[in-house]
Every structure is written in C-alpha cells, then in structure tokens.
Amino acid sequence: xxxxxxxxxxxxxxxxxxxxxxxxxxxxxxxxxxxxxxxxxxxxxxxxxxxxxxxxxxxxxxxxxxxxxxxxxxxxxxxxxxxxxxxxxxxxxxxxxxxxxxxxxxxxxxxxxxxxxxxxxxxxxxxxxxxxxxxxxxxxxxxxxxxxxxxxxxxxxxxxxxxxxxxxxxxxxxxxxxxxxxxxxxxxxxxxxxxxxxxxxxxxxxxxxxxxxxxxxxxxxxxxxxxxxxxxxxxxxxxxxxxxxxxxxxxxxxxxxxxxxxxxxxxxxxxxxxxxxxxxxxxxxxxxxxxxxxxxxxxxxxxxxxxxxxxxxxxxxxxxxxxxxxxxxxxxxxxxxxxxxxxxxxxxxxxxxxxxxxxxxxxxxxxxxxxxxxxxxxxxxxxxxxxxxxxxxxxxxxxxxxxxxxxxxxxxxxxxx
Numbered sequence: 001x002x003x004x005x006x007x008x009x010x011x012x013x014x015x016x017x018x019x020x021x022x023x024x025x026x027x028x029x030x031x032x033x034x035x036x037x038x039x040x041x042x043x044x045x046x047x048x049x050x051x052x053x054x055x056x057x058x059x060x061x062x063x064x065x066x067x068x069x070x071x072x073x074x075x076x077x078x079x080x081x082x083x084x085x086x087x088x089x090x091x092x093x094x095x096x097x098x099x100x101x102x103x104x105x106x107x108x109x110x111x112x113x114x115x116x117x118x119x120x121x122x123x124x125x126x127x128x129x130x131x132x133x134x135x136x137x138x139x140x141x142x143x144x145x146x147x148x149x150x151x152x153x154x155x156x157x158x159x160x161x162x163x164x165x166x167x168x169x170x171x172x173x174x175x176x177x178x179x180x181x182x183x184x185x186x187x188x189x190x191x192x193x194x195x196x197x198x199x200x201x202x203x204x205x206x207x208x209x210x211x212x213x214x215x216x217x218x219x220x221x222x223x224x225x226x227x228x229x230x231x232x233x234x235x236x237x238x239x240x241x242x243x244x245x246x247x248x249x250x251x252x253x254x255x256x257x258x259x260x261x262x263x264x265x266x267x268x269x270x271x272x273x274x275x276x277x278x279x280x281x282x283x284x285x286x287x288x289x290x291x292x293x294x295x296x297x298x299x300x301x302x303x304x305x306x307x308x309x310x311x312x313x314x315x316x317x318x319x320x321x322x323x324x325x326x327x328x329x330x331x332x333x334x335x336x337x338x339x340x341x342x343x344x345x346x347x348x349x350x351x352x353x354x355x356x357x358x359x360x361x362x363x364x365x366x367x368x369x370x371x372x373x374x375x376x377x378x379x380x381x382x383x384x385x386x387x388x389x390x391x392x393x394x395x396x397x398x399x400x401x402x403x404x405x406x407x408x409x410x411x412x413x414x415x416x417x
Contacts, residue, residue, distance in 0.1 A: 009177060009414040012398070013170050019406060020163055027160050032094050034149050038106060039090050041142035045113075046085045048138045053078035055131050070124045074131075077120055084109045095168075096161040103153055106146055113139070166401040173394045176387055177414050183384045190380065194373045197366055204363040211356045223340045230333050231274045237326065238273055240312040241294075245270050247303055248294050257293055266290055277326075278333050284326060291317045 007015055017024075052074055059071035088105045091098035117139065121132055249266055252258045258266065265286050268276035280286055295317050297303040298310060305313065319325035395412040402410050 004409045004411050006411045006413055009170070009173055009395075009412055012173075012412060013167065016163075016166065016170070016402070019408075024160050024163055027156055028094065030152065031099055031157055034145075034152055035091065035094060035099065035102065038102075038142075038145045038149050041138075041145040042085050042088060042106070042109075044138045045142050046082060048135045049078050049081035049085065052128075052131055052135055053082065055128065059128075067127050070127050073120060074124050074128055077116055080116065081113055084113060096157060096164050099157060100153060103146075103150055106149070110143055110146055114143075162401050163405050166398055166405070169394055169398050169401070173391065173398065173412070173414070176391045176394060180384065180387045180391065183380055183387060187377070187380050187384065190373055190377045194370060194377065197370050197373065201363065201366045201370065204359050204366060208356060208359050208363065211352055211359065220340065220343050223336055223343065227333075227336050227340065230329065230336065233329060234274055234277055234333070237316075237329065238269070240309070240316050241291075242270070243309060244294060244298070244303065244305060244313045247305070248290075248297065251297065251303055257297070258290070262286065262290055262293075274333070277330065278337050280330065282327075282330070282334075283324065284320075284330055287326075288321055291321055295321075 056071045056075035056078060059067050060075060062068075088109055089102070091102050117136070121136075124132065245266060249263070249270060252263060252266075265276055268279075269287065269290070277284065277287070294303070295314070298305065298314065316325075391414065395414070398412055399410055402408060
C-alpha cells in the first residue's frame, strides 16, 4: 500500500502545480493557442462575409435583371453568416468547460453555414464566382482550425479535465475554510454576548429578590394575601345569593324596583362582590336594602327559585339582615384595605416599587436579547455544520481526483474539518 502524503490546504495548489506542471501547462497553453487560432479564423469568416454583403449591395443597387435575384440571395446569406459568427462567445479564461462550450457553439455555426453554402451557392452561380471562391477558401480554413480544436479536446484536453476540476475544488475548499473561520468568530462573539447577558440576568433577578424581600414590600405582600383570603371568604358567604342576585337584576331591569344606585351596586355584587362590599359603610346598608327588596320579591313569588336554593338564600338573607352576620367580615375587609392603602402610598414603598418595576423591565429586555442571540446562535451552528460537511466532501473529492490523475494518495489537512 502506497504511503499517504499529508498536505495542508493552503499549500495544496502549489504542490499540485509542481506535480502536474509538465502535463497541465503545455496542454493549457495549447488550448489557449487553438482558441486564438479559431477566433482569428472566425474573424476572417466575418470579414469575408462583410465583403459578400458589400459586393451584393452594389449589385442590388444596379438593378440588373440577370443578377438582381442572386445578389439579394447572397446579401441575405452574408447577413446570416455575420449574425452567426457574432453569436459565438470567445472564452476570456480558458477552462475545460469554457473550451467545450466554445467548441459546441463554433460547431453549430460551421455546420449550419456549410448547409447554407451547399444549398445556396449553386443557385447563385455563375455570378459572384470570385467572391464565392474567396469565401469558401476562408471558410475551409475555419473548418480546418475547428477540426484541430475538436480533436485536441477529445484526445488531449479531456485528460486534464479532472485536474482542472481539482484546481477549482481547491479554490472552493479555501473559500469554505475562510467561511468556516468567519462562522467560528461569529459563534464566539455571540457566546460572549450571551454569557454577558446571562450574567446581567442573574444580577437583575438577585436585585429583584432583594427588593421583594424588603420589609415594606413583604408587609404589602402579606396584606394582599390576607385580602385574597377575605375575597374567597366573601364569595363563599354570598354563594347562595349569586343566582338570586342574577335573577333579581333581570327582573328589576325589566319591571323596576331598585333605585339606579341600588341597581348599580347589585351589578357590582354580581361581578365584583369584594369591591362593592368594601365601598359599603359600616353595617353594609346598601346591601341590606337590596336584600330586603330581594326578600320581598321572593316572598311574593315574583322571583322564582328551586325550593332548596330558595331556602338557603332566605336563611342567608335572614342572617345578614337581622343577625348582621357580615359585620365582622366587613370590618376586617375595611381594615385591611385601609392598611394596604396607607402602606402603598408611603414614600418607601413608592421608591421600592419604582426600582422593582425598573429591574423587571430590564430583566424582560435582557430575556428578549438572550432569545434573539439564541436564535442567531442556532442558525450559526446549522451553517457551521453544513459548511464543515461541504469541506469534508470537497477534501474527499480532491484526494480522489489526485489519486485518479497522479496515482498518489494524499490527505488534505485544514484548520477545521
């Protein structure tokens, strides 16, 4: 088994040139020379076609009956010849692909032109004989140049096609490696930015916890917890009146029976009982007035309920009206609301809340930035992986091509992949 030669990607092109220079350089030089010859031959065809065009124009202007029709035919042919030759693109840089494309285009022009010459020149005879001979001489030289061009491509140039492709692959590999280095640098930059943001997030969270743990805020938090418990207790104490309240609202909206203020309070008790309850004065007089009118409607049979629901509602109404069963709860609610109001409006709480709000907003912005960076990081990782895969495939193809052309086993090494 032959020894594997390790070559860095940066030195690969120079090494391959030195190994193949004796084969590739002469072939490439010959390709350039043959293209130059073919270009000159086509330019000669173009020049002689212009001569045909000029001479046929002169004869057309004479309006000679014998030559007029043939002159027009030759004039048309000359224009076709010129148009075709102009369409052939001469490659600026010679490669096997550009060479073969040039051969294909030149062949099309020569084949179609030869058919036109074979079909139309006999019809123009015997006129323009010298012009036609001059054109045919130039055209034959162009065909001869093309024959050498095509034979060279089929017998000599095709052998170096793999080598030429390998040089192109080396350029591609170097470009991919530069792209990979750029992606690596961008990945490091994003990781650094993300680490910085994560550090700031931790600091912001710690500051928020510190602010929340302040005695004033802690007291406020405890008050809110107690108020939430009172809300639940009030909903529980009014649970048997919720259905009657809803039916009573529909009834009075249709038939009347409550003042506008009482109706507004009834709606409040249905949708936000705690808010309505804490607006009441001591002894909750508005609620009691509503309950009295509700009780009257129930006793008169104007507000119908199932017996069990009616019994429970009547029992609760009795307790609230005659035993003041909600007095203690009402006082607790009023006391806690007042305490929260006083605490919430203190200068210390206001300052702490502002700081807390500021840090919470900052934390949100940092979290948004982190999310954006993570999205970019994910896209970069995907691009990095894809580029690394392309580098691997490129190196494998280069190694295989070198073995096919030189019979030497090489291992292409690069910084990445």
